[in-house]
Amino acid sequence: MTTTATRPGGGEERAAISARTLRTDRWWLAPLVTFIGLGAWVTYATVRVFMHKWFWVEEFHYLTPFYSPCLTDRCGDAAMFGTPLPNFFLIPEAAFTLPFLLLFRLTCYYYRKAYYRAFWLSPPACAVPDGHKSYSGETRFPLIFQNAHRYAFYAAMVISVINTWDAVLAQSTGLGLGNVILWVNVIMLWAYTLSCHSCRHIAGGRLKHFSKHPVRYRFWTFVSKLNTRHMQLAWITLGTLALTDFYIMGLAAEWFSDLRIIN
Amino acid sequence: MKRHFRVWRGDASGGDLRDFDVEVNEGEVVLDIIHRLQATQAPDLACRWNCKAGKCGSCSMEINGMPRLGCMTRMSTFTEDETITITPIRTFPVIRDLVTDVSFNYEKARETPAFAPPPGVAPGDYRMQQVDVERSQEFRKCIECFLCQNTCHVIRDHDENKPAFSGPRFFIRAAELDMHPLDDREDRKEHAQASQGLGYCNITKCCTEVCPEHIKITDNAIIPMKERVVDRRYDPLVWLGRKIFRRDELESASTKPSFPPIVNPSTANPSTVNPPMSSARLPQTAPVGPDGHMDIAELVAPQQGGLSPFGEDLEFPLPPEQIAYHHPDPDKTPDR
């Protein structure tokens, strides 16, 4: 290039700082906690999904969310939509919903931040260098499919309805601690699902004139408030899901018995 | 009380962290310390600053590795025996000491299509509701400190992405205009995706973390813009709806004035993989572009090439009577 000579002070160099990061705080703590938290949860969920047992408490109609809706022959009375799926150890009981739930969380704008930082180290923390040589973001396959978050959201809405139905069915047997846990879980799942960024966009975010759509504006305002807690809800629902499942597993395996309030 | 500081000093050719012991008084911010350094120990220490009240966004620097404004970083946030390291922002070329060449941002600003006023609405007749302007107003709080641009790993750690990526500052600008109740352009989403490189963002939210104005860059601008792009490009339901209800035809029937597509010079021309992001000044000689050729504007400029040393209003050849020159007569030898 001929132009360098004509540019005064035309250095294109960044400041020569040898340290990769000069951060002195414990920046590695947050990604580490995320890594351990998400890792532990995924391990637990995988083990549980392929256990193929202890998912249904006949007496109180408790069905764990990991197996809802239950669609294989193993389901017995837990099956609400028939049993179209064969018994094969690689096929989870809820094979029609789990992939969508997984997709919903994988493409969630919060989880993306969490695992890009904690697992992919891109970047591990602000002003800490990326662990990779090149970077193309979400511009090409496969990460361009992150844009499909909206479909996963639609699916998650349907699944939330099914989970709610599970809680309602369990209610018909009376009231126990299990019911309370199921309800808390369902409410949290709804809160997490509705606080989704895609939901916020669909509710009203895409509008140019709020003033012409007062109802949608109110809904958008509501979702926006929830949305600021999306991260907390993401973690809370991981907790409530695992807790609900564990409680029902415990009941089904008869490690302990349900604390009944009515009946 | 004296405290220990390490300040990066140097320029494009190199530099290092220098140690200083500076008096620190109660209630001071890092910028005060830099001023004391200038007044007492290093009068030529280069540092930008203006308002010293967190309103202009000039004193961007990295303090203990975190991108911050010098005027908004209180000394009381550090422990008493802590060494404080101050470096220039890393993502942009350094000029000297704490001053960097941020012209990247001004070039990207120029490539972002400006507000398109609604045709046929006279000044004074603009009517907008407060709820409609509030979203855009949040983004207009931006003080252009460029800390978000600096911390964004897309260009911080991958310099090669600079031509294709505009950065958070200009995503909020695109969002601001797309949400502006009276803006007349419809193609801002396409522009954000195709020319600004919105897809490079992996929403790791560092821009939001460092924003001194607490603008929710990711949640309120980048993600909504991503969703708006999805509306246009990746959502088959929307596509189907358009086909069924023939909305696209309705839209085109109400013919909006069409704007020429914005050509991003840095991405349009694949041969300029890494155009210089310096404060490209026109040189005094004939100005050449990054490709070594003369600018096309040269032809419409008032003069071509460099400036004449004789002034611009002289025309050559001069009329002979104006020339103070006497041809020597060969017959006569000059009197000595």
Add this chain to the structure above:
Amino acid sequence: MSSTIERHLYDVVVIGAGGAGLRAAIEARLAGKRTAIISKSLFGKAHTVMAEGGAAAAMGNVNSNDNWMVHFRDTMRGGKFLNNFRMAELHAKEAPERIWELETYGALFDRTKDGKISQRNFGGHEYPRLAHVGDRTGLELIRTLQQKIVSLQQEDFAETGSYESRIRVFQETTITELMLDGDRVAGAFGYYRESGEFLLFETPAVVLATGGVGRSYKVTSNSWEYTGDGHALALRSGATLINMEFLQFHPTGMVWPPSVKGILVTESVRGDGGVLRNSDGKRFMFDYVPDVFRKQYAETEEEGDRWYDDPDNNRRPPELLPRDEVARAINSEVKAGRGSPAGGVFLDVSTRLPAEQIIKRLPSMHHQFKELADVDITKEPMEVGPTCHYVMGGVEVDPDTGAAFGTVQGLFAAGEVSGGMHGSNRLGGNSLSDLLVFGKRAGEHAAAYVDTLGVRPKPAKIDVAAAAEVALAPLARAGGENPYTLQQDLQAVMGDLVGIIRRAGELTDAIKRLQELKARVANVSADGGRLYNPGWHLALDLRNMLVVSECTAKAALEREESRGGHTREDFPKMSPEWRRVNLVCSLDETGEVHLERKPVPRMRAELIDLFDRSELAKYMTDEELAEVEAE
């Protein structure tokens, strides 16, 4: 480092990239002129961003009774009738158009219910009049104008293939000297702050929009850029300054901690119960109630305290006296040695109100000090003192065109650097609209002036060489004075002796000390090279600050009355005789400052009719009143 000087050819060069400068540049470019904008800092960082209140324009959106005549009246009253009436008139008439224009550039003001621009009340304005965006109106204004310039550049790009073919911003560039060809402006000489290299603009028209002079004061709300460059450039090229004695001080700016020094503490802190105490813990304001106010103000602390809850049956506490009285009292306490350690007094609201009340009533104050300085105003008193805020005086200009008076042609000025518009005191909100109205006019007339020229004036080589030598002198000199020390000394002289309350003796002393400083500044030296060297930059700014300070000091000594931003302890009254006088400051060939008196232009009859006779009687001499009656 090359010794050649980069040359640029432009039709109009605008010095200053604040509101006025950008507006002028837009207008010049729209008139088809090749325009350069010179900015000392980065593009968009101008001091205009600090303006919080809003831009005053009689649009009548909130109260439909408002119109330009009411605005004009308010402006004249605020300036104590010393304003250039024509400027005040143009300003009041054109401000709404300028504000509406901003919306077409993309500005987003706060809205009323029916979707118009919302307007807020402000001291001195009869109706709600300030178009605003929260408390960041100045930022909105700068950003809007900045983006308009970018959009013009985009238009040029579409047409010519180059963003900078018609309008170009030279960031971080300082102009040190204007070049003249005879008495015509021929160019501007300066340097890139980044590289220290020189550049020369060949241009027939220059618009000055460099802002104010506040950096000459110890405590100021102004940024480092406010070194009076435009004032000094104008003086050195043969233009004149008027009424430089009028500086607006705010009585309560923070003086400690240093991180917030100069930041203003709004008057509502006192309105909500804040009290002023000296170092003995005494509420000293009770000792400073002037006789004329004696009846309206409380005499005991108990009575004053009752006023906050029951204003009808009690007299107000003396903390709420007018600004200049409060400032005078603070000044006296400090000079009597009863000030706070940092040279102010204590403004205490923490012991007066419960914390939650303070946070509720003063949210932005509380937030600002908490964030910037970790000062919790609910727990500890603030240290406050008078703070230099705005200069009303400036380049004497033709009201319609913005062309500078004096011997020079082709020089225009707009914004804070120009004088006359605000008279002796500026109303809040008038500065932002002033920028727009007169920025546009200056740009427009600079472009028109260029069209009248047959031949382009040419800068003389010898002048360029001389300017380069002057600029390099501090670097070449070894072992001279430290520029930072000199600046501190200058600030001390101006702050202590030409501050908010002035006395003849102190002013004479100040003029003497300024002469001494002049000799020292001539011997200033800067370490280091030319590459982004702040010490060198300051050394070059010093002589501008000095010459402007001298004008201020001399004019302050000359004007023997108290009016608006000029308070003389030895002449505490406003004098109708002095209202007829503008003090005009100029520079002779040897660099000496001269002061002369010039009559204030007489207001047109239809404008005079906007005022009550009884009101005019407060400002005018009997002779003038008789003339008014005769008309």
